[in-house]
Amino acid sequence: MNPIIQQFKRYGFLSSEAEKAIEDRTKCLFKKKHDHFLKSGQVLSSYFVLEKGLIRAYFYRDNKEVNTWFGEENQIFGSILPIYTNRPSFENIQFLEDSEVYAISVEDLNELYRLYPELNLIGRKIAEEVCVILEERSISLHTESATERYQSLIRLQPRLLSRVNLGHIASYLGITQETLSRIRRY
Amino acid sequence: MNPIIQQFKRYGFLSSEAEKAIEDRTKCLFKKKHDHFLKSGQVLSSYFVLEKGLIRAYFYRDNKEVNTWFGEENQIFGSILPIYTNRPSFENIQFLEDSEVYAISVEDLNELYRLYPELNLIGRKIAEEVCVILEERSISLHTESATERYQSLIRLQPRLLSRVNLGHIASYLGITQETLSRIRRY
DNA sequence: AACATTTTTTGATGTATATCAAAATCAACT
DNA sequence: AGTTGATTTTGATATACATCAAAAAATGTT
Numbered sequence: 404m405n406p407i408i409q410q411f412k413r414y415g416f417l418s419s420e421a422e423k424a425i426e427d428r429t430k431c432l433f434k435k436k437h438d439h440f441l442k443s444g445q446v447l448s449s450y451f452v453l454e455k456g457l458i459r460a461y462f463y464r465d466n467k468e469v470n471t472w473f474g475e476e477n478q479i480f481g482s483i484l485p486i487y488t489n490r491p492s493f494e495n496i497q498f499l500e501d502s503e504v505y506a507i508s509v510e511d512l513n514e515l516y517r518l519y520p521e522l523n524l525i526g527r528k529i530a531e532e533v534c535v536i537l538e539e540r541s542i543s544l545h546t547e548s549a550t551e552r553y554q555s556l557i558r559l560q561p562r563l564l565s566r567v568n569l570g571h572i573a574s575y576l577g578i579t580q581e582t583l584s585r586i587r588r589y
Numbered sequence: 590m591n592p593i594i595q596q597f598k599r600y601g602f603l604s605s606e607a608e609k610a611i612e613d614r615t616k617c618l619f620k621k622k623h624d625h626f627l628k629s630g631q632v633l634s635s636y637f638v639l640e641k642g643l644i645r646a647y648f649y650r651d652n653k654e655v656n657t658w659f660g661e662e663n664q665i666f667g668s669i670l671p672i673y674t675n676r677p678s679f680e681n682i683q684f685l686e687d688s689e690v691y692a693i694s695v696e697d698l699n700e701l702y703r704l705y706p707e708l709n710l711i712g713r714k715i716a717e718e719v720c721v722i723l724e725e726r727s728i729s730l731h732t733e734s735a736t737e738r739y740q741s742l743i744r745l746q747p748r749l750l751s752r753v754n755l756g757h758i759a760s761y762l763g764i765t766q767e768t769l770s771r772i773r774r775y
Numbered sequence: 776a777a778c779a780t781t782t783t784t785t786g787a788t789g790t791a792t793a794t795c796a797a798a799a800t801c802a803a804c805t
Numbered sequence: 806a807g808t809t810g811a812t813t814t815t816g817a818t819a820t821a822c823a824t825c826a827a828a829a830a831a832t833g834t835t
Contacts, residue, residue, distance in 0.1 A: 530720055541727050582793075
């Protein structure tokens with residue numbers, strides 16, 4: 404089954420008409436390692452699901468890349484900013500492994516909200532869940548040491564360590580690669 | 590006009606029936622400086638608007654208070670976690686000045702969503718806007734120095750400095766009061 | 776105005792993390 | 806197996822911020 408529909412159904416009821424309309428607008432893409440899904444300022448994709456693969460979201464600060472999250476299989480992702488404002492995200496999304504991804508464009512999503520207002524309940528629930536995740540992330544950055552953030556990460560995404568290099572993880576944690584290497588020594 | 594309705598209307602259309610139903614469920618409270626609006630684990634308020642006054646949200650970490658945000662007049666606030674999960678927030682909300690606040694309980698909000706599904710569009714937009722704010726907050730904590738975070742704060746909430754003491758602001762910035770005092774020396 | 780309380784600043788020192796440079800290890804390719 | 810390039814670790818030193826203690830300044834109270 405279309406994995407976007409599958410994810411949407413976790414948040415609320417979908418009529419069969421709405422389901423059909425989502426099906427029609429879902430695109431399946433096969434991407435290679437190092438490809439970009441979204442380059443900031445370009446495509447406006449709304450929600451998407453990784454059927455297989457691994458992604459990172461990052462932005463630039465002082466000409467350096469800063470990772471904001473990593474995405475693994477069977478989760479729903481989205482850049483809320485484009486959905487909310489209809490404007491491009493500052494975030495880039497890159498595949499870290501060969502991947503299979505299902506996506507809906509922002510225009511299609513907004514059309515779906517217009518045609519099937521019932522979808523707003525699902526959209527509300529997803530946005531609320533993202534708020535909860537972002538609140539936890541803020542608190543972690545606000546109050547935890549680098550060591551604590553590292554431990555939380557390997558607890559929550561244990562497979563990540565073997566799938567991405569240290570530099571990416573250090574960037575996510577907000578520390579240098581050298582510091583992360585020293586943290587791991589113990 | 591009921592300030593909750595006024596805020597809701599910024600995000601989408603409200604039928605007059607829905608408006609009436611919100612009106613019926615809105616409570617107006619007058620609170621004194623130092624009072625608590627929400628003590629974590631107690632009341633389940635969803636969205637609320639400060640007609641007059643000033644509030645802070647904070648939680649405990651290692652028996653110390655950590656401020657997460659400050660709220661001033663004419664904004665809509667809410668703890669998304671209780672709305673999303675129906676469970677109490679870890680966040681406490683305290684008035685820093687004598688205040689007048691309009692609020693809807695979580696139960697009432699959920700009933701409103703059931704009776705007037707059109708409200709889900711407004712709820713979605715609000716949650717999406719909160720996501721955007723929380724993303725900015727995370728990025729600030731992730732990449733900015735204490736000095737930069739301080740400068741952003743006084744740019745975005747310039748009145749705050751004269752309304753709350755340094756300790757509260759330092760806690761929000763994630764630094765000690767002594768460090769903030771030294772930052773300000775220049 | 777005098778006193779008590781709270782808030783802010785200053786000083787001395789400790790710790791976590793950054794920076795720069797280089798070495799060691801690992802992985803990919805022929 | 807040997808060469809190349811990428812990744813990780815190590816070492817030496819610098820910087821940002823924390824901690825603890827105390828002084829100074831501001832605010833509230835009688």
